[in-house]
Amino acid sequence: MIPEGTRYFLPPEARLRREMEEGLFRLLFAWGYEPVELPALEFYDPSHPLAERAFKLVDKTGEVLALRAEFTTAVAGLLRSNGGPPTNRPLRLQYAGTLWLREAAAELGRSREFRQVGAELVGVSSPQADAEVLELAWECLKQVGFPEARIEVGLPALVRDLLEATGLPEDKKERLRQAIHRKNTPELSALLEAYGVHPEPGRTLLALPDLYGGREVLEEARRLPLSSKAQADLDWLEAVLNLLPEVPLLLDLGRARLLGFYTGLNFQAYTPDFGLPLLGGGRYDGALLPYAAGFALGLERVMEALRLPTSENPPQALALDRALARKLRQEGLRVELAWTSDLGELRAYAQQRGIRWLALEGRLEELTPA
Incomplete structure (x- = not known):
C-alpha cells in the first residue's frame, strides 16, 4: 500500500516518462533555457499561494518547513538568493522535478505527488517575450506528441482593467470576476444590475464570456466601449498574435482566473477527447518578480492523455x-x-x-x- 494520491511507475511507463523529460530538456536547452535545480524542502511561508495545501514538516530545530508545492515561487526565491533577477535583459531558465500537495485541486485529479517540466523567461516584458513563451509552449506540446493541441489564450489584464473602470469595491469586483470566468452570463447580468454598473462598462463586461474563438475575437472586442487601459491590453495581445501566425491559438477573453497573480496574458493547452489542461502559464510581472513569464507542463497529465501502451519493449x-x-x-x-x-x-x-x-x-x- 502507498499513500493516497501517489502511484508507482513501472516499465514501460517509467522509461517513457524519463525519455519525455529528456526530450523536453533538449528542446528547452536548444532555445537557450539553462537548467536549474531547486530544493524539495522550503521554509514554510504562510503567504505562499499554496500554503494551505502544502505538506508541512518540523525539523530538529523547530523550524517549520514545507515540501515544494509549485515552481514559479521557487524560481523567484532562487533569483532573490543569488543577486536578484536581471533588469532589462532576458534570463531563460528551465526546471523539472516533483511537487507535492497535501490537498490537490480538482483539476489535478487525486494526485498529491506529481512531476512538472517548465520554463521561465525573466527580466523582460514585451510582446516579443510573450510570443516566445507561447511558441515554446507549442513546441513542447509537439515534442511530447500533441501536434493537434490548441492553446487557449486569455487576457486577465483586460478583465482586471475593465473591472477597475467600474469603480466598485474589491469584494464586488471579485464576484463579477468569478461570474465572468465561469461564463455565467445570467449571474453576471444580475450582479451588474444589482451593483448599478454604468451601461457602457456593463455591456463590455457582459460580452466577455462570449468572446471565445479565433483571432476574429480581437476585432469583436475592439468594437465594444473600452477604457484606455483595456485598449492598450488588446494592442499588446494583437502584437503578440502578429508574431505567431503559425501557432494554433484560440482566444478566450473571458478567462479571468487568478487576477492577483497574472498581470498579462494567461494560457492553457488542451487536446481533443481529454478535458484537462496539459500545460499552463502566462505573464506575472510584479507578482513574484519584476518581469517574468513562463509555463509548466504536467508529465502525468500528458501520459494520461497519450494513453500510452502498457506492454514493455523487450531488448533486441x-x-x-x-x-x-x-x-x-x-x-x-x-x-x-x-x-x-x-x-x-x-x-x-x-x-x-x-x-x-x-x-x-x-x-x-x-x-x-x-
Whole structure:
C-alpha cells in the first residue's frame, strides 16, 4: 500500500516518462533555457499561494518547513538568493522535478505527488517575450506528441482593467470576476444590475464570456466601449498574435482566473477527447518578480492523455558473449546479459520476452518467435 494520491511507475511507463523529460530538456536547452535545480524542502511561508495545501514538516530545530508545492515561487526565491533577477535583459531558465500537495485541486485529479517540466523567461516584458513563451509552449506540446493541441489564450489584464473602470469595491469586483470566468452570463447580468454598473462598462463586461474563438475575437472586442487601459491590453495581445501566425491559438477573453497573480496574458493547452489542461502559464510581472513569464507542463497529465501502451519493449538481444554485447550496445541496440549457460533456458526466456537474437561465441542466433 502507498499513500493516497501517489502511484508507482513501472516499465514501460517509467522509461517513457524519463525519455519525455529528456526530450523536453533538449528542446528547452536548444532555445537557450539553462537548467536549474531547486530544493524539495522550503521554509514554510504562510503567504505562499499554496500554503494551505502544502505538506508541512518540523525539523530538529523547530523550524517549520514545507515540501515544494509549485515552481514559479521557487524560481523567484532562487533569483532573490543569488543577486536578484536581471533588469532589462532576458534570463531563460528551465526546471523539472516533483511537487507535492497535501490537498490537490480538482483539476489535478487525486494526485498529491506529481512531476512538472517548465520554463521561465525573466527580466523582460514585451510582446516579443510573450510570443516566445507561447511558441515554446507549442513546441513542447509537439515534442511530447500533441501536434493537434490548441492553446487557449486569455487576457486577465483586460478583465482586471475593465473591472477597475467600474469603480466598485474589491469584494464586488471579485464576484463579477468569478461570474465572468465561469461564463455565467445570467449571474453576471444580475450582479451588474444589482451593483448599478454604468451601461457602457456593463455591456463590455457582459460580452466577455462570449468572446471565445479565433483571432476574429480581437476585432469583436475592439468594437465594444473600452477604457484606455483595456485598449492598450488588446494592442499588446494583437502584437503578440502578429508574431505567431503559425501557432494554433484560440482566444478566450473571458478567462479571468487568478487576477492577483497574472498581470498579462494567461494560457492553457488542451487536446481533443481529454478535458484537462496539459500545460499552463502566462505573464506575472510584479507578482513574484519584476518581469517574468513562463509555463509548466504536467508529465502525468500528458501520459494520461497519450494513453500510452502498457506492454514493455523487450531488448533486441540476450548475450552470453560479453564482448559482442558491448559491441552491439555501441551500435545502439539494447542487450541483456545471460545469467546462466543453459542454452535451452535462455532460448525459452528470450522467446517468452520477445527477444529476437541470442549473442554467443561472436555471432548472433536469430530466435523463432514463441
